[in-house]
Amino acid sequence: MDGHGDTFARERDALPRSFFERDAVAVARSLLNCLLIHDTDAGRIMGRISETEAYTSDDPASHSYRGKTERNAAMFGPAGHAYVYFTYGMHFCLNVVTGSEASGDAVLIRSVEPILGRELMSRRRGLAVEEIDRMSADDTAKTGVRWGRILCGGPGKLCQAFGITRSENDDDMTRDGNGRLWIAFPAAESVNPQAEITASPRVGIRQAAEIPWRFTIVGDPFVSRR
DNA sequence: ATCTCGATAGTCT
DNA sequence: GACTATCGAGATC
Numbered sequence: 001m002d003g004h005g006d007t008f009a010r011e012r013d014a015l016p017r018s019f020f021e022r023d024a025v026a027v028a029r030s031l032l033n034c035l036l037i038h039d040t041d042a043g044r045i046m047g048r049i050s051e052t053e054a055y056t057s058d059d060p061a062s063h064s065y066r067g068k069t070e071r072n073a074a075m076f077g078p079a080g081h082a083y084v085y086f087t088y089g090m091h092f093c094l095n096v097v098t099g100s101e102a103s104g105d106a107v108l109i110r111s112v113e114p115i116l117g118r119e120l121m122s123r124r125r126g127l128a129v130e131e132i133d134r135m136s137a138d139d140t141a142k143t144g145v146r147w148g149r150i151l152c153g154g155p156g157k158l159c160q161a162f163g164i165t166r167s168e169n170d171d172d173m174t175r176d177g178n179g180r181l182w183i184a185f186p187a188a189e190s191v192n193p194q195a196e197i198t199a200s201p202r203v204g205i206r207q208a209a210e211i212p213w214r215f216t217i218v219g220d221p222f223v224s225r226r
Numbered sequence: 227a228t229c230t231c232g233a234t235a236g237t238c239t
Numbered sequence: 240g241a242c243t244a245t246c247g248a249g250a251t252c
Binding site for chain 3 (some may be wrong): 055064091095108110155156157204
């Protein structure tokens with residue numbers, strides 16, 4: 001799809017730590033269209049980041065608001081590390097730590113557009129591969145979007161599709177790390193430089209519900225909700 | 227399209 | 240003991 005291949009190499013293409021050593025809102029905005037990649041034993045899984053949210057330690061909605069605990073320790077570590085948490089008794093959610101060390105800031109990755117590894121994703125999501133094949137054979141754009149959202153349209157769904165669990169918590173996702181979970185800049189030709197970014201209230205929170213720190217690209221259908 | 231609700235377990239008061 | 244940065248099913252309009 002649109003100019004992406006599977007030729008990205010972590011040692012060459014992973015985002016440098018400096019990308020994440022900025023304020024959470026700036027990182028949340030610039031992560032849009034970047035590629036989230038998980039190199040698993042079964043193969044590469046890749047998606048285009050389409051929805052993010054910023055959380056900071058002076059923000060009542062943030063896990064880091066009340067200081068460092070065992071659960072949120074990764075948020076107070078180096079930028080570019082993963083903060084994976086478990087919630088509602090069944091879902092994992094992936095954040096990338098941002099800002100200076102110990103700032104307690106991070107960006108939640110809420111949705112991606114599936115780019116590579118759709119079969120792996122569907123298997124992990126417990127969906128029938130034949131169903132995927134049937135739907136993609138009948139290739140209306142709508143169908144692709146619908147399936148994309150079923151696979152990866154939400155923070156819990158994308159972690160399940162990507163096989164991200166507690167074991168990825170605190171992994172270094174930057175070029176300096178050697179883990180299998182990382183983020184790359186998109187191929188230039190696959191990005192519309194004119195595209196506008198929308199800020200809206202974050203999903204599923206009660207504290208600070210009015211702060212517009214959820215970011216999406218105008219017209220991008222691969223979001224968890226409208 | 228929009229809603230309400232139940233599942234399910236870790237985290238913090 | 241209450242709450243949760245969610246999801247999917249089922250009801251209702």
